[in-house]
Amino acid sequence: MTTFSSQNPSGGPLHGLRIVEFAGIGPGPFAGMMLADMGADVIVIDRAADVAAAARYPRAAMNRGKRSVALDLKSDAGRDAAWALIESSDALIEGFRPSVMERLGFGPDAALARQPRLVYGRVTGWGQTGPLAQAAGHDINYVALTGVLSTSCRPGQAPVIPPTIVGDMAGGAMFLAFGLLCALHEARNSGCGQVVDAAMIDGVAAMSGLVHQMRGNGFWRDEPERNLFANSSPFYEVFECADGHHITLGAIEPQFYAELLKRLELADVDPASQYDHRAWPALKARVAAQIKTRSRAQWQTLLEGSDVCFAPVLSLAEAGEHPHNVARGMFVDVAGQHQPAPAPRLSRTPARAPTPGALCGEHTAEILAELAANTARSASPA
Numbered sequence: 001m002t003t004f005s006s007q008n009p010s011g012g013p014l015h016g017l018r019i020v021e022f023a024g025i026g027p028g029p030f031a032g033m034m035l036a037d038m039g040a041d042v043i044v045i046d047r048a049a050d051v052a053a054a055a056r057y058p059r060a061a062m063n064r065g066k067r068s069v070a071l072d073l074k075s076d077a078g079r080d081a082a083w084a085l086i087e088s089s090d091a092l093i094e095g096f097r098p099s100v101m102e103r104l105g106f107g108p109d110a111a112l113a114r115q116p117r118l119v120y121g122r123v124t125g126w127g128q129t130g131p132l133a134q135a136a137g138h139d140i141n142y143v144a145l146t147g148v149l150s151t152s153c154r155p156g157q158a159p160v161i162p163p164t165i166v167g168d169m170a171g172g173a174m175f176l177a178f179g180l181l182c183a184l185h186e187a188r189n190s191g192c193g194q195v196v197d198a199a200m201i202d203g204v205a206a207m208s209g210l211v212h213q214m215r216g217n218g219f220w221r222d223e224p225e226r227n228l229f230a231n232s233s234p235f236y237e238v239f240e241c242a243d244g245h246h247i248t249l250g251a252i253e254p255q256f257y258a259e260l261l262k263r264l265e266l267a268d269v270d271p272a273s274q275y276d277h278r279a280w281p282a283l284k285a286r287v288a289a290q291i292k293t294r295s296r297a298q299w300q301t302l303l304e305g306s307d308v309c310f311a312p313v314l315s316l317a318e319a320g321e322h323p324h325n326v327a328r329g330m331f332v333d334v335a336g337q338h339q340p341a342p343a344p345r346l347s348r349t350p351a352r353a354p355t356p357g358a359l360c361g362e363h364t365a366e367i368l369a370e371l372a373a374n375t376a377r378s379a380s381p382a
Helices: 026-038 049-056 076-087 102-103 108-114 141-143 163-188 198-209 209-216 254-263 275-291 296-302 323-328 365-379
Strands: 018-022 040-049 065-071 091-094 119-124 194-201 236-240 248-252 310-312 331-334 337-340
Touching: 018 026, 018 076, 026 091, 026 163, 040 049, 040 254, 049 065, 049 275, 065 076, 065 365, 076 108, 076 365, 091 163, 102 108, 108 119, 141 163, 163 194, 163 248, 194 198, 209 254, 236 275, 248 323, 296 310, 323 337, 323 365
Parallel strands: 018 040, 018 091, 040 065, 091 119, 119 194
Antiparallel strands: 236 248, 248 310, 331 337
């Protein structure tokens, strides 16, 4: 059972940290959610014009743990409230194209002039600089430009990746959150804020470090038919079962490969020839035929928990029911919504218990009252 900090007085490891997030889509909200999960007070500045339309939609999972204030940034009152929030915050998150925040009047130079300790987080696909900085794009484009998309191809087939995860969430949101916390740590010592330029292309390229290392020592081959990670080998692949479901095998190491051959009853195959790519096509066909003789559930019974490096391919719904995931509390129910649990896990100051996502403008009155009280306290004589 996963323990969250509703049972812990700390409120999470980031309790006491305030972050203002300009409403956006994708990586910005996800980074804000990660920080909110860990106890930060994340306040989303939504557009006042969006309140009525947003009421028709369910609470967004990526707004869980946050508060929302709806402001008209074209009005003096709305801009004053936004500045009051920025001046009272430790960090800011925005995910617009370069120069949009500057045109709104809330760019980093203006913000740091008012709040010198502010960490200003910017997440974009192409980055704040470079020939493509102003171009439109999406996850698949950013992963493609880094060379990483090419690593997922099979011989004779186009590369495929899971949508939105590699570029938007991993390369963008997680590097943004990491950069924010790095800069916040430094600001505690220097008293100075700075800008975090979290470009998805930079993050995805950084995550390919192991691939570049393997390529450098010859273990990674650019030709898919000679690359075990390119689903060319008989021991690192997705295979179809008798019932139409799929399983995965990843027996890269010799001892794991030997165990796989034993369990697949392929006693005539020499484990020492594992990396002879010339034998892969024929052996892969044999393995595929063997996998087709049993259902996914039967292969789970035979292989799961062993050293053959096995896992069934589950749907998103099935993943929430797998015994291992249930035991770890990997998924949670939040007001009837099935959501991934906060991660990673901390032993002494765990994440906060997930709560329903904030509705657009839900906390406007509450937050404006707090800002007014803070202003009154600042104006009162000592």
